[in-house]
Amino acid sequence: MESKHTVSVLVDNEPGVLARVIGLISGRGYNIESLTVAEVDAEAHISRITFVTLGNETTINKMISQLQKLVPVKKAINITLDKQGIEREMALVKVVATGEKRVESLRLSDAFRAKVIDTTHDSFVFELNGSPVKIDAFIDLMTPLGLSEISRTGVVAIARGSEKL
Amino acid sequence: MVSAQLTGAEMVLQAFEDHKVDTLFGYPGGAVLPIYDELAKGKNSIHHYLVRHEQGAAHAAEGYARSSGKVGVLLVTSGPGVTNAVTGLADAMMDSIPLVCISGQVPSHLIGTDAFQECDAVGITRPCTKHNWLVKDINDLSRILHEAFYVAASGRPGPVLIDIPKDIQFQTGTYIGPETIKHKSYRPKLKASIDNINEALKLIVKAQKPIFYTGGGVINSGNAAVQLLREFVRLTGFPITSTLQGLGAFPGDDDQFIGMLGMHGTYEANMAMHDCDLLINVGARFDDRITGKVDEFSPNSKKIHIDIDPSSINKTIDVDVALVGDVAHVLEDTIKLWKSNVYKTDKPAVKSWWSMIDKWKEKDSLGFNDSKTTIKPQFAIQRLYELTKEKDTYVTTEVGQHQMWAAQFYKFNKPNRWITSGGLGTMGFGLPAAIGAQVAHRDKLVIDIAGEASILMCIQEMSTAIQHKLPVKIFIINNQYMGMVRQWQELLHDKRYSHSYTDALPDFVKLAEAYGAKGIRVQKPSELDKGIQEMIDYDGPVIFDCVVDENENVYPMIPSGKAHNEMLLGDENEDSEISDEGKVLV
Numbered sequence: 001m002e003s004k005h006t007v008s009v010l011v012d013n014e015p016g017v018l019a020r021v022i023g024l025i026s027g028r029g030y031n032i033e034s035l036t037v038a039e040v041d042a043e044a045h046i047s048r049i050t051f052v053t054l055g056n057e058t059t060i061n062k063m064i065s066q067l068q069k070l071v072p073v074k075k076a077i078n079i080t081l082d083k084q085g086i087e088r089e090m091a092l093v094k095v096v097a098t099g100e101k102r103v104e105s106l107r108l109s110d111a112f113r114a115k116v117i118d119t120t121h122d123s124f125v126f127e128l129n130g131s132p133v134k135i136d137a138f139i140d141l142m143t144p145l146g147l148s149e150i151s152r153t154g155v156v157a158i159a160r161g162s163e164k165l
Numbered sequence: 166m167v168s169a170q171l172t173g174a175e176m177v178l179q180a181f182e183d184h185k186v187d188t189l190f191g192y193p194g195g196a197v198l199p200i201y202d203e204l205a206k207g208k209n210s211i212h213h214y215l216v217r218h219e220q221g222a223a224h225a226a227e228g229y230a231r232s233s234g235k236v237g238v239l240l241v242t243s244g245p246g247v248t249n250a251v252t253g254l255a256d257a258m259m260d261s262i263p264l265v266c267i268s269g270q271v272p273s274h275l276i277g278t279d280a281f282q283e284c285d286a287v288g289i290t291r292p293c294t295k296h297n298w299l300v301k302d303i304n305d306l307s308r309i310l311h312e313a314f315y316v317a318a319s320g321r322p323g324p325v326l327i328d329i330p331k332d333i334q335f336q337t338g339t340y341i342g343p344e345t346i347k348h349k350s351y352r353p354k355l356k357a358s359i360d361n362i363n364e365a366l367k368l369i370v371k372a373q374k375p376i377f378y379t380g381g382g383v384i385n386s387g388n389a390a391v392q393l394l395r396e397f398v399r400l401t402g403f404p405i406t407s408t409l410q411g412l413g414a415f416p417g418d419d420d421q422f423i424g425m426l427g428m429h430g431t432y433e434a435n436m437a438m439h440d441c442d443l444l445i446n447v448g449a450r451f452d453d454r455i456t457g458k459v460d461e462f463s464p465n466s467k468k469i470h471i472d473i474d475p476s477s478i479n480k481t482i483d484v485d486v487a488l489v490g491d492v493a494h495v496l497e498d499t500i501k502l503w504k505s506n507v508y509k510t511d512k513p514a515v516k517s518w519w520s521m522i523d524k525w526k527e528k529d530s531l532g533f534n535d536s537k538t539t540i541k542p543q544f545a546i547q548r549l550y551e552l553t554k555e556k557d558t559y560v561t562t563e564v565g566q567h568q569m570w571a572a573q574f575y576k577f578n579k580p581n582r583w584i585t586s587g588g589l590g591t592m593g594f595g596l597p598a599a600i601g602a603q604v605a606h607r608d609k610l611v612i613d614i615a616g617e618a619s620i621l622m623c624i625q626e627m628s629t630a631i632q633h634k635l636p637v638k639i640f641i642i643n644n645q646y647m648g649m650v651r652q653w654q655e656l657l658h659d660k661r662y663s664h665s666y667t668d669a670l671p672d673f674v675k676l677a678e679a680y681g682a683k684g685i686r687v688q689k690p691s692e693l694d695k696g697i698q699e700m701i702d703y704d705g706p707v708i709f710d711c712v713v714d715e716n717e718n719v720y721p722m723i724p725s726g727k728a729h730n731e732m733l734l735g736d737e738n739e740d741s742e743i744s745d746e747g748k749v750l751v
Contacts, residue, residue, distance in 0.1 A: 012350055015299065020291060027292050058479075065476035071296040071316055071351050 004033065005060045006052050006079045006087055006157045008165060012072040013039050013047040020070055021049055030055065030063055034089075034132075034154035046074065052132075052155050057081060075165055079157040087157045091135045092117075093126045097146030105145040112138050123148070168341045173303055173334040174199035177267060178209050180310035183343045186238050188229060188604055189213045190222040194242025195282060196269025199334035201240075214604060214633055217625035219246050221597040223253020223324075224623065227262045228601025231584045232559055234387060236263045236318050237601065243269045244282030247328075248289060252591060254324045255293035259588025260410060261385055263322035265313050266294075272332040273301065286328040295323030300330065303338030311346040320353030321474040322385055353473060357490035362499050365445075365469045365486045366508060372443035372467075373514035374521075375403045378426065378455075381410030381587070382448020382472060383492050384580045390414075390493035391580045394447060397500055401510050404522055406434040408449050409572055409587045417576030423522060424531075427455040428723050429569040432530035432732060433522050435721070438463050439729035440521070446470045448492045451482040452588070453750075461728035471495050530721045530734055531573050540690050542567065542642045542713040546574040546614065549640060552697045559602045559611045561585065563595040563619030566648035569719045571614040593622030599637040600630055610638070610701065617643040617710075618667055627680040630706040638700050640709045641673060644717070652718045657725075657748055677708035686710040725750035 011017045018037055025032060033052040040048045053060065060078050067076040079085030093114075095105045102122070109116065109126050112134065118125035128138055132155055139150060159165065171179060177200050181189070189211050193201045204213055216222040219241045226237030237257075241250050247268040257264045271280040287299045296316050298309045309327055317325045369375065377398055383390050391414050398405050398421060405415050406426040415422050424431030426438055438444065444466045449455070451470075456462040459481060468484040470477070471492055478487040488495050502508075533543045546567075560575055561584040562568040568585055577583045584602055586594040595613040603611040613620075620641055630637050642648075650665040674684030683703050687696035693711070700707045721732045726747025 015301070016287060016291070016297075019288070023291055062476070062480060065478070065480075069321075069474065069476045071348075074350050 002054055002056055004052055004054055005081065006050060006085060006155055007060065007064065007076060008079050008157055009049040009067055009076040010074045010165060011047050011049060012074065013045040014072055017047065017072050018049065020072065021067065024066055024070065025051070025053070025063065028063070028066060030059070034152070036154040036156050050079075050155060050157050077165060079159060085157045085159045087131055087155050088129060089132050089135055089153055089155050091128045091138070091150060091152045093128060093139065093142060093147065094123060094149040095126065095142050095146045096123045096148040098122050101145045105142060108138075108141050108145075114138065168339050170337055171340040172199070172337050173300075173306055173329060174203045176306050176310065176338070176340045177329070177334075178203050178211065179340055180307065180314070180343070181211055181238065182209055183311075184236070184314045186236070187211055189238050189240055190216055190225040190229070190601065191240030192216055192219050192222060192242065192246060194246050194269065196243035196271060196331050197240060197246070197267075197334075199331065200267070200269070213240075214600070214629065216597065217628050218623065219249035220252050220593065221600070221623050221626045221629065223250045223264065223266070224256065224591070224594050224597035225601035225604070225626075225629075226264050227253060227257050227260075227594075228561055228584050228598030229605045230262050230264060230601070231598070232581050232602035233605040234581060235605075236265055236314060238265045238267070240267045241269070242282065243271055243286065244284045246282075247286045247326075248284060251289060251293060252589075254290055254326065256586050256589040256591045256594065257324040258293050258295065260586065261322050261381060262324065263317040264324035265317050266324060266326040268326060268328050269334070270299070270328045270330040273330045274332070276330065286326065290326045293324070294326050297326040297328065299328045300333050303333050303336040306333065306338065307340045308346050311343040312348050314343075315348055316351060320351070354475075354489055355473070355491040355494045356498065357471070357488035357495045359498065359502070361486055361488050362495070362502055365488060366499065366502055366506070368443055368467050368469060368486065369401065369445070370508050370510065372403075373511055374441045374518045375401070375443040375445065375515065376437050376441045377403055377405035377445045377447060378408075378438065378449055379405060379411045379414055379447040380408040380449025383411055383414040386448065386473075386492035388580065390448075390491070390496060393493055393496035393500060397496055397503070400500070400503065402512075402515060403445075403510070404437055404519065406430065406438065408452065408455055409585060411449060412572060412583045413577035413580045416578040418578060423526070425572055427452075428457070429573065429719050429721065431573075432528045432721055432734065433525035435723065435729040435732055436525045437522055441466045444468045446472070446484070447496070448472065450477045451480065453481070456482060457723045458726055458728045463729070528734065530732075533717070536714065537690060539714045540688070540693060540711060542570050542644065542717050543574055544690065545642060545693060545711050545713055546570050548693050549612070549614070549697055550575045552694065553610060553612065553701065556610045558582065559584065559599075559606060559609055561595045561598040561602060561611070561613045563613070563615045563622075564590045564592045565616045565619055566644070566652065566717075566719050567614055567616040567642040569649075570642070575614070592619040596620060596623050596637070596639060597626045597629075599639070600626055600633075600635050603630075603635040603637050604633070612638045612640055615639050615641045616648060617641050617645065617670055617673070618647045621671075624676070627677070627682060627706065627708075631681045634705075636703070636705050638707045638709065640700070641711055643670075643673070643710050643712050644715045645670065646715060649719070655718070657743055673708050673710035677706075680706075682706040682708055684708050684710065686712065688712040
């Protein structure tokens, strides 16, 4: 059964490493639904790439072993499967509305614990953190209320417990 | 030398010396002039072989590497220099051949401006190299050079590329010797877990219908692996088959060897693969030419897989025991445990398995109807084999029917003697690869078994052979068709031979003479031996135009989308229907 999997990859932060990882994924016919990357160890120059992809367990395992073959890849794991990981995403959502719709959007944002980070007389920009599912739900609710623009970071993920990747 | 102040160009040559590189294939151009200038200064012992096209440089480096077990090195310029080399890099990637390609790049400040002869070399070669580097700082160069040789040759070998902007080649920086450089993270695993080996041994002891299926990984692992494989196969008494790339790891004329397997493998090898109860894969990768229809591949067997590349495990075929490691290391531990536990095989069962295999052998699947009037291509290769087998001959091939006949009818008793483009299937490979093999083995007989279509793809390298006095022999199986294309059109497209006939072929004898080589043409079976002998005896490059029966096909054949036990054995059973699903396969 195909489902979403979140994969975390630790890589040497060297030029071209992101292109190498992404190129391998697309070159072997997989799709990426979201992607985040940043250096996580400045001293050792290690970056963490997290991406969400669609597939069954076997194809994701194959993808991971292909990734592990890349020279600058130190580790790659399927957070969704291996560790029951925690996934978080941030979104900035712009809603353009006046009157009752504007009030309603503010009320709902409160229920989602979203922050208002910019406002004019006819617009809000909300900042929202949470699981991708929560962000999807928020966007659904904002759609009839004047949703105008969305920017999402993509998923970052980490495993529960004391164990280290 | 631990460190010194050198220019970038000097560093490249110093690194070659430190890594014992004495042979270089290349073609100069604007962006590599500083390195070529260093070569001209003659302060080093590097022999540079000027090719006529960068694809030739890459294939020559492959032929050199495959025949010698060393890393092949090539030097090309920016832009078209590197794009021309791409086919060779992709070929080396597929067949796991260690290459280091140095490419020149436009100066750093011009990168990204669409400068003359600029291309994104690392971008273009990223998917067809094991790793690549763009050098941005002169002080990174020596580390990158040493890492490149390490990455190319260790683990599953492969091609790497270092792209060096011209300004970096001129700059002076600190060169650090290889002894102090260690790659920060790449450490391929060489030894498999002992528990897994024990598990494999349990399967081997119990096996009633076992088979060894060996591949290019044995050759890549080196001579120790070859000797250990031979020892273990003899200890067990099991039958052994090999992929195209693995030929020569086990003696081709040995009784335990049952021929190549796969699409054009022998009947006995493929039937044994289908019916076995234990399959021991040593350094092969379950390629689609081998497996045929995946869901009907060796359906009743337990599978052991020895491979240094963890991503090969369960990639297309699920296995029961995975031994991730270098073939030599794994076999060494395996044999040790076998001996210390005084293991025995199930001799009576294996004996009756052999009698089954002997029955299949009786089919004589490589048999062909010989002719007194026209030369059959199979006969040509048989004669070539008979007349050269006493010499330590190196054989390269192009790609197509002739390649398969060479694999079927030329028997290899030693590793590294057979050099062919398997994974990528690159027409034009054979001549430059033969040049590379001849460079590595100056006094040996090197033959490129070619087709008349393939040979034209890199024919310009004749000039290289002449210039460097490399007496390669090009044995063209000339049937005037792209034979393998025609064979598929016959089987799959109702004999509509769309553009697979080569009209206006050159006169190969005159072509040879134009280059300054010898040309020989033979059209009658009765004159074949004399012609071949003349070719062998000639001290210089020869193009041998062997005019053969136009209509022969390669058999046996597992048609696309079929299982191992559904082989075609000859033209008479061509009516076997190929499904639409099979037709889309290549």
